[in-house]
Structure formats: C-alpha cells, structure tokens
Amino acid sequence: MNTSTTVWRRILLAAAAPVAAVLLALVLSSLVLLVVGSDPLDAFGRMVRHALRLETMVDILNRATPLYISGIAAAVGFRMGLFNIGVEGQYLLAAIVAAHVGALVALPAFLHIPFIVLVAMTVGAAYSGFAGVLKVTRGINEVISTIMLNAIAVSGLVAFLINRWQSGGAVTGGVGRVGTEPIPSSGRIPDLNGFVELFTREITQGKRLTGVLVIAVLAGVVFHLLINRTRFGYDLRASGINPIAAQVGGIPPKRMIVMAMIISGAFAGLVGLTEIMHIGFFPANPIQGLGFTGIAVALLGRNRAVGAALAALLFAFLDVSSGVLQFSGAPREIVVIMQGIIILAAVIAYEVARRAREREEARTAAEALEVNETEEVVA
Amino acid sequence: MAAAIELIGITKRFPGVVANDSVNLVVEEGEIHAICGENGAGKSTLMKILYGMIQPDEGVMRVEGQEVRFASPLDAIAAGIGMVHQHFMLADQLTVLENVILGAEPTRSGGRIDFDSAEQEFRRVAEAYGLVVDPDDLVEELEVGERQRVEIIKVLFRGARILILDEPTAVLVPHEVEELFRNMRELKEEGSTLLFIDHKLDEVLAIADTITVLRDGKTVATVKPEEVTAHDLAELMVGSDLPTPEAGESTVRDEIALEVADLTVQDEDEREVVHSVSFQVHKGEVLGIAGVEGNGQAELIEALIGITPAASGRISMDGTDITNLSVRARRELGLGYIPQDRHREGLLLPSPLWENAALGHQTKPPYAKGIWIDRKGARERTEEIVAEFDVRTPGVDTPAHALSGGNQQKLIVGREMVAEPSVLIAGHPTRGIDVGAQAAVWDDIREARRAGMATLLVSADLDELIGLSDRIVVMLRGRLVATLDPKSVTPRELGAHMTGANGGADA
Numbered sequence: 001m002n003t004s005t006t007v008w009r010r011i012l013l014a015a016a017a018p019v020a021a022v023l024l025a026l027v028l029s030s031l032v033l034l035v036v037g038s039d040p041l042d043a044f045g046r047m048v049r050h051a052l053r054l055e056t057m058v059d060i061l062n063r064a065t066p067l068y069i070s071g072i073a074a075a076v077g078f079r080m081g082l083f084n085i086g087v088e089g090q091y092l093l094a095a096i097v098a099a100h101v102g103a104l105v106a107l108p109a110f111l112h113i114p115f116i117v118l119v120a121m122t123v124g125a126a127y128s129g130f131a132g133v134l135k136v137t138r139g140i141n142e143v144i145s146t147i148m149l150n151a152i153a154v155s156g157l158v159a160f161l162i163n164r165w166q167s168g169g170a171v172t173g174g175v176g177r178v179g180t181e182p183i184p185s186s187g188r189i190p191d192l193n194g195f196v197e198l199f200t201r202e203i204t205q206g207k208r209l210t211g212v213l214v215i216a217v218l219a220g221v222v223f224h225l226l227i228n229r230t231r232f233g234y235d236l237r238a239s240g241i242n243p244i245a246a247q248v249g250g251i252p253p254k255r256m257i258v259m260a261m262i263i264s265g266a267f268a269g270l271v272g273l274t275e276i277m278h279i280g281f282f283p284a285n286p287i288q289g290l291g292f293t294g295i296a297v298a299l300l301g302r303n304r305a306v307g308a309a310l311a312a313l314l315f316a317f318l319d320v321s322s323g324v325l326q327f328s329g330a331p332r333e334i335v336v337i338m339q340g341i342i343i344l345a346a347v348i349a350y351e352v353a354r355r356a357r358e359r360e361e362a363r364t365a366a367e368a369l370e371v372n373e374t375e376e377v378v379a
Numbered sequence: 380m381a382a383a384i385e386l387i388g389i390t391k392r393f394p395g396v397v398a399n400d401s402v403n404l405v406v407e408e409g410e411i412h413a414i415c416g417e418n419g420a421g422k423s424t425l426m427k428i429l430y431g432m433i434q435p436d437e438g439v440m441r442v443e444g445q446e447v448r449f450a451s452p453l454d455a456i457a458a459g460i461g462m463v464h465q466h467f468m469l470a471d472q473l474t475v476l477e478n479v480i481l482g483a484e485p486t487r488s489g490g491r492i493d494f495d496s497a498e499q500e501f502r503r504v505a506e507a508y509g510l511v512v513d514p515d516d517l518v519e520e521l522e523v524g525e526r527q528r529v530e531i532i533k534v535l536f537r538g539a540r541i542l543i544l545d546e547p548t549a550v551l552v553p554h555e556v557e558e559l560f561r562n563m564r565e566l567k568e569e570g571s572t573l574l575f576i577d578h579k580l581d582e583v584l585a586i587a588d589t590i591t592v593l594r595d596g597k598t599v600a601t602v603k604p605e606e607v608t609a610h611d612l613a614e615l616m617v618g619s620d621l622p623t624p625e626a627g628e629s630t631v632r633d634e635i636a637l638e639v640a641d642l643t644v645q646d647e648d649e650r651e652v653v654h655s656v657s658f659q660v661h662k663g664e665v666l667g668i669a670g671v672e673g674n675g676q677a678e679l680i681e682a683l684i685g686i687t688p689a690a691s692g693r694i695s696m697d698g699t700d701i702t703n704l705s706v707r708a709r710r711e712l713g714l715g716y717i718p719q720d721r722h723r724e725g726l727l728l729p730s731p732l733w734e735n736a737a738l739g740h741q742t743k744p745p746y747a748k749g750i751w752i753d754r755k756g757a758r759e760r761t762e763e764i765v766a767e768f769d770v771r772t773p774g775v776d777t778p779a780h781a782l783s784g785g786n787q788q789k790l791i792v793g794r795e796m797v798a799e800p801s802v803l804i805a806g807h808p809t810r811g812i813d814v815g816a817q818a819a820v821w822d823d824i825r826e827a828r829r830a831g832m833a834t835l836l837v838s839a840d841l842d843e844l845i846g847l848s849d850r851i852v853v854m855l856r857g858r859l860v861a862t863l864d865p866k867s868v869t870p871r872e873l874g875a876h877m878t879g880a881n882g883g884a885d886a
Contacts, residue, residue, distance in 0.1 A: 234734070234741050234752050241727045247686060248716060248724045249739035250707030358780065364773050365781035366393075 009360065017353035018300070018307075021345040022314075028345070029338040038329040046328055047321040054200055056320060058207040064309075064316035065216045066091075066274045066287075070294025071312055072223045073124075073267035075303040077142075079227055080240040080260045086131055086146025087268040088291025089153030094123040095272025096158050096180065099282035100165045103181035112187040116277065117215070120269040127153065128265020132258040142261065154288070162284050179283035189215075189277045212274045219270060224305035226263075236260055296339065300346045315339060381444030383408040383541050383572040384429065389438035391424055398424035400596040401438065406541075406589075408443075411563060411573045413583045416593035417616050417813050422576045425593070426543050429574070430462045431455035442541070461539025463530045465546045469518045476501055476514035479533045504535050509565045524555035528562065535571075542566065544575035548582055560586050578616075580609040592616055630663035631849055635698075636833030637683075637802045642692035644675070644682045652678040654857045655692065660802065660833040665824065667848030667865065668837045671877050675857035676837045677719065680806050683835070684716050685709050696802055710739055715800030717791055719807045719837070721784075725791045728780040732772060733761040735779045736794045743798075760797065768793030769819060785816030792820050796827055803827065803834045809843060821847060841870040855879050 030040035050056050070087050077084035098120035107115060131145040167181040189211035193203050203209070227233040238246040239256045247253050271290055276282050297315060301308030322335035384406040391399040399421045406412045416422045427433045429440070431449030440447050442458045449455045452462070469478050476494070479501055485493040501514050510528045518526065527547060534542055544563075548556045563573055563586060577583050583590055584604045591601045592615040600615050607615075637660040644653035653675045660666045670676050681687040683694060685706040694702045701709050710716075716739070718724035726735055737746040737757050745756030761775040768789045772782055779787060788808070795803060805824065809817040824834055824847060838844050844851055845865045853861040853876040861876045 229752060229754075230750050231741055231747050231752055232750065234737065237730075238727055238734075238738060238741075241729060242723075245718075245724050245726060245738060247706065248684065248718060249741070250705070250710045252705060252707070358778075361778055361781040365777055 014353070014357075017349040018310075018346065021300075021342060021349040024345040024349070025338060025342040028341045029334070032334060032337055032341075033330055036330055036334065038325075043325055043328040043330055046324045047317075050321050050324045051317055054203060055205050055207045058196075058203060058209045059320045060313065060316045061213055062208075062210050062274065062278075062316075063319050064312040065210055065213050066271045066290050067293055067297050067315055068216050068309055068312035069219050069267060069273075070271045070290045071297030071301060071308040072219055072294075072305070073264050073271065073291075074295045074298040075301070075308060076223065076227075076236075076264040076267060077260060078240075078298055078303045080236045080256065081243070082240075082257065082260055082264070083143045084128060084131070084146055084261060084264045084268075085143055085295070086128055086149050086153075086291070087264070087271065087294050088289070089146070089150035090124040090127045090265050090268035091271035091291055092158050092286060092288070093127055093153040094120040094269035095276050095286070096161050096165070096282045097123045098269070098272070099180045099183060099276040100161070102183045102187045102276070103281070105187075106184060107186060109186040112184070113189060113277070116183070116187050117270070117273065120273060120276075121266040122269070124269025124271075125262045125266040128268060129258060129262040132261030135261075136254040136257050142257075150291075158286075162282070165282075166284060167281070179281040182281045183276065185280075187277070188280050189273070191278070208278070210274050210278045212270075212277055215270060215273060219267060220305040220309060223267070232259070296343050299343060302350065314342070381408075381441070382406060383410075383443060384574070385439075385441040386425075386429075387439045387441075389425070389428060389435045389440070391421075391428060391433065391435050397596050399428070399435070402593070402596070402598050404591055404598060405601075406572060406574055408572055409567060409570055410588040411567055411575070411586055413587035413590045414574065414576045414593060415578055415580070415583055415590060415612060415616055417578065420593040420616070421596040422593055423545065424596075426462070426545055426574075426576060429455070430460060430543055456537055456539070459538060459540040461534030461537060461542050463527065463534055463542060463544045463547060465549055467526050467530055469526060469529060471517070471519035473518060474514065475512055475516050475518060475521070475529050475532075478518055478529055479514070479536050481533075483537055500536065501532065504532055508532075508535065508562065508569055508571075510562055522555075524551055524558055527551070527555075527559065531562065531566075535566075540570070541572045541574065544573065546576050546578075548577060548579060556582065580612045583612070584609060629849060630829050630831075632662040632664075632831060634662045635659050636662045636664075636696065637835065638693075638695045639683070640693045640695075642679070642682060642694060643690045644678045644687055645690045646678065651690070652857050653682065656854075656857075656859055657692075658852060658859065660835055662801075662831045662833050663828055664849045665828055665834040665836055665847050667844040667851040668835065668854055669841070669844050669851055669863075669873055669877055670837075670854035672839060674854050676854055677806075678857075679854070680716075680719070680804055680837060683804055684714065707742065711742060713799075713801040715795035715798060715803040715832075717795055717803065717805040717808045719810070721787055721791055726779045726787060729778050731776045731778055732765070732770075732782075732790060733757045733775045735790060736761040736764055736775075738794070740794065740798050764790065764793035764797055768796070768823065785812040788812045789816055789819060792823050796823055799827075799830075800832060803832055804837075805834060806837045807839060808836070809838075809840065841873055845870065845873070853877055 033040040033043050051060065070091065073087045074084060098116050101119050102112070102116040105112070105115065127149065131142050131149055134140040134145045135142050162180070165180045166178060191208035192211055192213060193208055196209055197203060227236065235246065235251045235256060238249065239251055239253060243253060268291070271294070275286060293315060297308050297311045300311035300314070318335045318339055322332040325332050325334055382405045384404065386402055386404040388401040388403065389399050390397070390401050402421070402425060414422050414425065424433070428435050431452045431454050434450070442460065447458055470481065473481070476498060480492070480497045485496050485500070487493045498514055505512065510532055512525050512528045512532070518529065521529065531542070547559060551559060566573060587604055589601060590604060590612065592599050592612065594616060640657050642653060642656045643651060646652045656679065658666065668676055678687060682689050685704060689702055693700060696709070696712055696714060699712060701712065722728065727738060737752070740746050741752065745753055745760045747753055748756070758775050764770065765772060765775060770789045770793065771786050782790070792808065808824070809820050828834060836844065836847060845868060848865045851863045851865050851868065851873070852859045853863065853873070855877065860879070863873065863876065
C-alpha cells in the first residue's frame with residue numbers, strides 16, 4: 001500500500017510541473033493582455049471556442065505534425081546531451097531534395113511514398129551526421145557546427161537549389177504558390193479527411209488533415225521504443241547521463257555521438273514531409289522556424305514521446321488561435337510571448353519538481369533502510 | 380578564557396536519519412582540532428551547522444563565549460568563522476586577487492573596485508601567514524595546492540579567526556599535504572583556531588592538537604594525539620574491533636589469467652606515465668598494486684580496461700591478446716571493473732538500480748535479448764544482486780543517487796561479481812565506504828578468488844593490500860619497483876618502497 005501511494009506521489013510530481021508551468025504562463029500572459037488593453041478572459045475564451053471547431057482542429061493537427069517530428073529529432077540529441085540546433089537546416093535541405101527527386105521519378109504509390117520518405121531521411125541524416133563527424137574528429141562543438149550548417153543550408157543550398165529547381169510556371173497545389181516541380185499524386189500522402197469524417201461531420205472550408213500525421217505518430221512510437229527499449233537507446237541514455245561511466249561500461253563515445261546525430265537528422269528529414277507530401281512540392285517560401293520550435297517542443301515535453309506530443313499540440317493551438325486574438329483587441333504576436341513564457345515557466349517548474357523528486361527518493365530510500373534494520377533486529 | 384567554539388547538545392535530524400545526536404564539542408582558542416569519523420558519522424553535517432549552512436534542531440552554539448544562532452553563512456562569517464570547502468569555490472577565469480575579493484570588494488568613490496588597497500591587504504594576509512601565491516595569476520593556471528591556499532586566503536581576507544577545513548587533504552598529493560600542514564601550523568601561531576575534518580588517521584595524528592571522534596552522529600571521545608595510536612582511533616571510529624582483511628589459504632592456480640608485457644602508456648600530453656610495465660596475474664590470485672597516488676596506477680587501469688590505448692606493449696587475458704580490443708570487447712571476454720571513483724565512472728545516478736546493474740553488461744543476457752534491453756531479466760538479476768550483496772534499497776527501481784555510498788558500492792561490486800569475470804580490476808574498492816560495507820566487499824573478492832577469479836587490486840589502504848593480496852608489487856613514477864610478499868612485509872617497509880626511500884633496489 002505504501003508503495004502505491006509513493007507511485008501516486010511520483011505521478012503527481014511528474015504531472016505537477018507541466019501543469020504548474022502552463023498555469024503560471026496563463027497568469028503572466030493575462031497580465032500581458034491586460035497591459036495591451038484587452039480582456040484576458042475574453043481573449044482566452046475566444047481562443048478555446050475557436051479551437052473547438054472541427055476545421056480549427058484540423059489546422060492544429062496539421063501544424064502540430066511537423067512540430068512534433070521536429071521535437072522528436074531534437075529530443076534524440078538531448079537524451080544524449082547533444083544539442084542538435086541544426087534541425088532547421090536539416091529539414092529544409094531534406095525537403096527540397098526529396099521534393100525534387102520525388103518529382104523526377106515515376107513509381108507506384110506503395111514505392112513512391114517510401115522512396116521520398118527515405119530520401120528525406122537520408123539527406124537529413126547525412127547533413128546532421130556531418131556535424132557529428134566534425135565533433136568526433138575535429139572536436140568542434142555541435143552547437144557551433146549545426147548553427148553554421150543551418151546558415152549554409154538555409155541561405156546557401158536551399159536558396160540556390162530553389163532557383164535551379166523551380167518549375168517553369170506557377171504551380172497549382174491548391175494555393176498557387178511557386179516552388180519545385182510538383183510530385184505526381186502517386187508520391188503524395190493522401191489526406192485523412194475521409195477517415196475523420198467517419199466519426200464527425202464533413203470537414204469544410206477546403207481544410208485537409210495531413211496524412212503525414214500517421215508518419216508522425218509512427219515516428220513517436222519508434223522514438224519511444226528505440227530510446228527506452230533497445231540496447232542502443234540504453235547506450236544513448238547512459239552516454240547522456242554520465243559519459244565517463246558509459247565509456248567504462250563499454251559504450252564507444254565517438255560512435256554514439258555520430259549515431260545520435262545521424263538518427264536525430266533522420267527524424268529531422270521527416271519534418272518537411274507535411275509541406276512536400278501534403279501540398280505536393282517544395283515552395284519558394286517555405287515555412288521556416290519549425291526546427292527551432294522543435295527544440296522548445298522537446299524541452300517542454302521533457303524529451304519524451306508523449307510529452308512532446310502534448311507540447312506540440314499546445315504550441316500548434318497557440319499558433320493557430322493567434323488570429324482570433326485580434327478580435328479581442330490583442331495583437332497576434334502576444335502568442336509568441338505566451339510561448340516564450342511557457343518555456344521559461346517549464347524550465348523553472350521542471351527544476352523545482354526534479355529537486356522535490358530527488359528529496360522524495362532519498363527519503364523513501366532512507367525509510368526503507370530503517371525498516372530493513374528494524375526487521376533485522378527483530379529477526 | 381572562553382573556548383573558541385563550544386557546542387552543547389547539537390541535534391540535527393534529516394528524514395530517516397539523525398545526522399547529529401546531541402553532539403558536544405569544545406574547541407580551544409588557537410588549537411588545531413581534528414574531527415574524525417567514518418563516512419556518514421555526521422562530520423559534514425556538524426561543519427555545515429557551524430558555518431550556518433544548515434540550522435540545528437536542538438542545542439546551543441557558543442563562539443568565543445557568545446551564544447550564537449546562524450541563519451546563514453553570512454552570520455558565521457560575521458562571527459569570525461570561515462570555511463574552506465573540499466570542492467573549491469573559485470572562478471577559474473578570474474585572477475587570484477579577484478577571487479579573493481569577490482563579494483568583499485574594497486571600493487573607491489563611485490563604486491569602483493579599489494584594487495590597490497585590495498592587493499595591499501592581500502599581501503599583508505598572505506605574508507603574515509606564509510601563504511605563497513601570486514595575486515595576479517589566473518586561478519585556472521594554479522595547481523590544486525595553490526587553489527587551496529587561495530581559498531584559505533579568501534577566508535582570512537574576510538577576517539576569519541576560526542577556520543573550518545573540510546577534508547582539506549583529500550584533493551592533495553603528499554608534498555602538498557606537507558605544505559598545507561606548514562600553513563596550518565603558521566596560522567595557529569598567528570592565533571587562528573583551526574577545525575578540520577579528516578579520516579586519514581596518520582595525518583590527524585601528525586597535525587592535530589586535539590581529536591574528536593564522531594560515530595553514528597554522536598561524539599564518542601575527545602583525545603590528545605600523544606595518548607592514542609592510529610589503531611585506537613580507528614577502533615573509536617568503528618566502535619568495535621576492526622575487521623581485518625585476511626586472505627586465508629592461497630588459491631593461486633597455475634594458469635595465467637592476465638598477462639601484461641612491456642606496457643607503456645602515455646597521457647594526453649604524450650608524456651610516459653607508465654613505463655614498460657610487465658606482470659602476470661594467475662587464476663585465483665590477488666595481485667596488489669601499492670603506490671602513492673599519481674604514480675601511474677590510474678593510467679595503468681585505464682589502459683587495462685581499454686579507455687586509454689597502450690603506446691606499446693601487450694595485454695592478454697586468458698591467452699587472448701586484448702591490447703587493441705575495445706572496452707566492450709574486453710568486457711564481453713570477462714573483464715570486470717570496480718572503478719576507483721564510483722560516481723564518476725561507475726554509476727548513472729538518476730537512473731534506476733536495474734539500469735545501473737546493467738551498465739557494462741548490457742550486451743549480454745539477462746540484461747539484453749537481441750537488440751532489446753530485457754527489462755524483466757535485468758530487474759530480476761538486479762533483485763538477485765540486491766539480495767545476495769545486501770544492497771539496502773527500497774527496490775530495484777529506486778534511482779542510484781538515493782542510496783548511500785556503501786550501498787552504491789555493494790551494487791557495483793555485485794554487478795561485476797555476478798557476471799563471474801575471469802579478471803577483475805579493482806581500483807580502491809573500499810574507498811569512502813563504511814566498515815560494514817568494506818568487510819562485505821573484502822568477503823566478495825575473497826570468495827571470487829577461491830572460484831578462480833584473478834584480481835588486480837589497486838589500493839591506497841596498506842592494510843587492505845597486505846591483507847588481501849597474494850603478492851604485492853609497488854609502483855613508483857610509472858614503474859614497478861618492487862615485488863613483496865604480503866605475509867612478511869610490514870606497512871612501514873611497504874611505505875618505504877612506495878616513496879622510493881630504499882631506492883627501489885630490488886626492482
């Protein structure tokens with residue numbers, strides 16, 4: 001009975017931190033809203049009511065999908081104590097190459113889709129693995145190298161390639177933006193509208209729920225199993241917690257660094273899929289910043305598969321509902337402030353919870369010791 | 380004259396433990412007072428109370444006759460008490476002078492720091508107490524002994540008359556210890572009172588005017604060094620007759636388990652730290668390596684387990700050349716390792732015990748099943764280790780950091796032993812753990828030795844070396860300088876070989 005109460009206390013402690021972080025963020029955001037002269041209750045009410053509409057939910061999921069994958073990519077590095085800041089460059093480069101190559105080939109769908117996914121993962125893995133190799137062979141900190149590689153990828157390679165690979169006329173992906181040659185329909189992942197509508201009313205306003213959501217869920221499951229259940233994941237976590245003990249325990253540090261960067265990059269390669277496989281081409285002005293927000297998602301989600309999913313949904317909700325804030329007289333940029341506040345609050349709350357948990361664990365261990373000793377005396 | 384410090388009935392409880400149980404202590408003015416006790420005896424808690432870092436639940440504290448109550452170290456500093464921490468609290472990128480004045484900067488008008496008067500004061504303090512260190516050096520360039528002097532000057536600079544030194548010799552090499560003791564005597568002559576924690580008994584006997592022994596949070600005795608021997612002190616600390624390591628009947632077999640031939644190891648700066656070392660360890664044998672720390676033992680261990688490559692020479696285990704094998708390959712061939720620093724090398728502190736038990740063995744059953752970690756198998760194996768090696772823990776899902784040092788060490792010893800290694804490298808296997816755990820570790824090594832395990836034992840504890848080893852080799856400046864028979868050697872002779880006092884003639 002005693003142990004079950006302890007388990008409950010631990011679960012409460014684990015859940016308390018994120019909840020406290022969100023509550024603190026709500027309070028602080030309300031203050032910000034008051035300062036800019038709008039009514040926080042009205043603003044939050046509008047955001048929630050807006051989010052409860054089916055079409056908004058589709059928007060939120062569409063937005064959360066790449067954020068989640070990006071968070072997973074960052075989390076792989078974090079679990080080993082590596083800061084892969086380069087998800088941004090990795091996914092943009094992977095996406096444009098995958099979009100271009102995907103448009104060149106003609107394959108049946110069951111091969112075409114995996115082919116594009118594989119190309120994207122390979123490019124992301126190679127670009128990220130390069131930073132790993134630099135760290136292992138030349139001792140270059142991965143934060144520095146991935147930031148540099150971001151600049152090379154985003155302002156250099158992607159900008160160059162989009163000019164070369166831009167299709168002749170304006171592409172009609174339903175949006176009418178310009179970009180790379182469109183991928184034939186065999187290479188696009190179908191939307192999930194039909195599936196969702198089995199349970200709900202019809203989705204209107206031309207909104208389509210991205211099929212990449214399935215890949216994101218799969219990525220989360222793979223991530224969880226890889227990190228928590230495999231020998232490789234054990235080695236990775238051990239290296240992150242105590243690199244020296246890991247090395248003494250037979251885990252080759254250099255190999256682990258390169259492998260972790262490669263896997264992180266492979267996940268990063270998937271981030272751009274929503275764009276290229278949903279709208280069908282790599283646009284000349286792609287959504288940027290998903291790689292950086294992914295770091296925040298990983299942080300808020302404590303580098304766990306489920307945690308990151310909740311974090312990605314929260315961030316996507318804020319992004320999508322920023323528009324309605326204007327109706328209550330607040331600028332939409334308030335949302336960015338709120339996201340920042342959530343991150344700060346989370347960092348603080350997690351640290352407080354970690355200390356509380358350590359005290360709790362030390363206490364139960366000491367108690368168990370006392371019980372043992374009394375038992376021995378009795379025996 | 381009132382005593383410098385007087386503690387009456389100090390009690391401090393932590394959840395599950397009474398760290399200090401009505402401790403009484405009198406420290407006379409101008410004396411060097413040593414506090415001895417095993418790990419967990421309550422020494423550090425007592426020092427923290429004295430320095431205001433934690434508050435006692437009960438009891439009275441008097442400093443120079445005045446009753447005091449410290450809410451924080453600031454109050455302690457104001458009362459003239461200074462603390463030299465075991466882990467230095469210095470900013471590496473600042474100069475010695477900047478570190479010393481940090482937080483107590485003399486200022487000129489407009490809040491500018493008055494470096495001139497600071498330096499004058501620094502030199503006055505340093506010269507008065509014979510503490511040699513250049514105020515303009517960057518702290519990161521200093522050696523450990525010099526850093527410690529900076530800490531001491533820092534404390535004196537703030538006007539401390541009573542200095543608390545928390546295990547000051549733990550981080551020092553022997554000649555630095557001598558230097559520290561010179562400084563301490565000088566401080567005493569200048570009228571300071573020193574209170575220091577130590578558990579190296581020869582050091583305590585060499586420097587202290589008075590010794591107070593703590594055991595289980597209680598003061599058990601206050602003695603003068605002239606009146607006691609190291610053995611008496613040890614018994615006071617333990618509270619009973621000392622368990623002694625005793626190897627018993629020889630179990631040495633003919634087969635060679637570990638053979639090292641002409642092994643040379645270089646450090647990062649390509650200096651030779653192990654010179655052409657050769658030895659053999661037979662099955663069922665414990666080979667002890669004696670030596671003052673820093674004479675190449677750590678590097679020898681690193682080369683044997685495979686963290687540092689051998690510059691030249693050959694290492695073979697059970698006839699297999701392992702010189703160029705990875706750590707993992709060596710481990711899988713049956714090389715066990717009890718690290719010299721368990722927190723640094725042996726444990727994943729935030730992880731549950733079963734993950735810690737798997738460390739180093741995670742590639743093999745019962746910890747692994749193909750590419751997967753076998754969580755069930757690992758938990759069951761860990762439960763066996765916990766039961767068999769008497770690890771006191773609520774369960775195998777408890778994180779390692781929640782356990783006491785002795786229990787952590789028993790887990791490490793257990794995980795290596797249940798893997799039945801053919802060769803075990805044990806670096807200071809009983810350092811910093813209590814006597815009960817120490818005896819358990821000795822028993823474990825003895826038992827495995829009977830079963831045919833070859834052990835390489837590196838230890839600073841001469842009694843442990845003499846009691847447990849079948850053969851002792853002495854390491855000095857990276858070379859093996861003597862081979863001794865533990866049955867006939869005395870600690871004194873061993874000490875002479877370790878310091879090179881007899882020239883290493885029989886190398």
